[in-house]
Amino acid sequence: MADFIKLAVLFCLFCPNLFAQRIQPDSLEQNINSEFNYKKLIIPTALISYGFIGLESDGIKRFNLQMRSEMDALRDRGTYIDDYSQYVPMVSVYALNAMGVKGKHNFKDRTIALGTAYVIMGATVQGLKRLTAIQRPDGTAYNAFPSGHTATAFMAAEFLNQEFGEVSVWYGISGYLVAACTGFLRMYNNRHWFTDVVTGAGIGILSTKLAYQITPFVKKMVFGDNDFFKGIKIDFHGGETFGVVLSASF
Template structure:
């Protein structure tokens, strides 16, 4: 099992370069569609809906138990690799850029989008954990629903996909392979039910898609008018006295 995940991680980092064509980065404003395509929300919405239905559906609860039994049957020992694989797709974005493969956004813009996605995802996951209080399969706590590791992994996979889908489709595919492996390992380690993982995946994907839509507004609120920052000047004066003069043009 561990060897499979290692291969998935290596695939995520390096295989897409065989198919990639480099492009120049653009700003968030240039890369976000003026009209939001609601069809892109169908899959994550369906995943989240399945999880919520599973909170009450006896049939889905039985399926959860069946999945747990199958995982218990194949598990020899637990692994902590899912604590790291959840971050692989997002780290890959910066690693690929560092070696010269350009995504659609520059460093500042993609970091704003990622930070926005993380806030949306984190707040949603933690809020639902407190609200639902579902017991984990291993009985250790009442915060199973949804899976935070899985949500992080799929948020990161969609982040990788958003940045490099115009370069090569294989970047997004490899990111989702790693994300799916993370979700599988959460069940394999007896930490989450199937519905926890499915819902986490939906939340992760949806968080990133929404983040790229609202990131330009976040950027404007946080950083304001670029011209203002360009007008700031800092002058150093030496001699008998030393001072710093800060001036700004409005």
């Protein structure tokens, strides 16, 4: 059980530090012109590096086995919560906006940023799964590394942090707690090793951070001067009515 506590502490240690670097409340176009702060990449890069070192490190492999034993001792029966919790932070961004909480960017910009992050994350995760072919702890397949569920959850958590972290730090913290729980459940369900989860977390965070840097280029490349999404507005009034207003220009 002591090792289980160490795991929980390790998951929580890096979470507060992730909120230290945020994009200033300007438009995405203005953000790309500012000097990129590479310090914001330290934590996700460290997480990813740990996972890659773990592919060859006997010590980390032993720790993986030890963590699986801890999970086996805790497990009563499996759960499907992690199949849904991975999406909670990203859905929360649009739900908060619908309830009248204003985020940093408009619907178009944040949706393009999310889509860009998803492409980066998905391509990286699937590529590594095929390249490494690590067997899952339950022995069902050879695509354990890294954890896609965890990568999605942490990508979404950083998305929530980017959009609402300056409104209240608790939005970002809550997103990362949900993501950490998703990673924990992937191990609890015997679907992933500890290194799979840690690497997935790093990939997810890094994907969103990179997405917010390159989104202005993606926006101009895909849409050019066409403000097709400019007129999308989500309104929530008095707890009783909900509406989506759409207008498009061609």
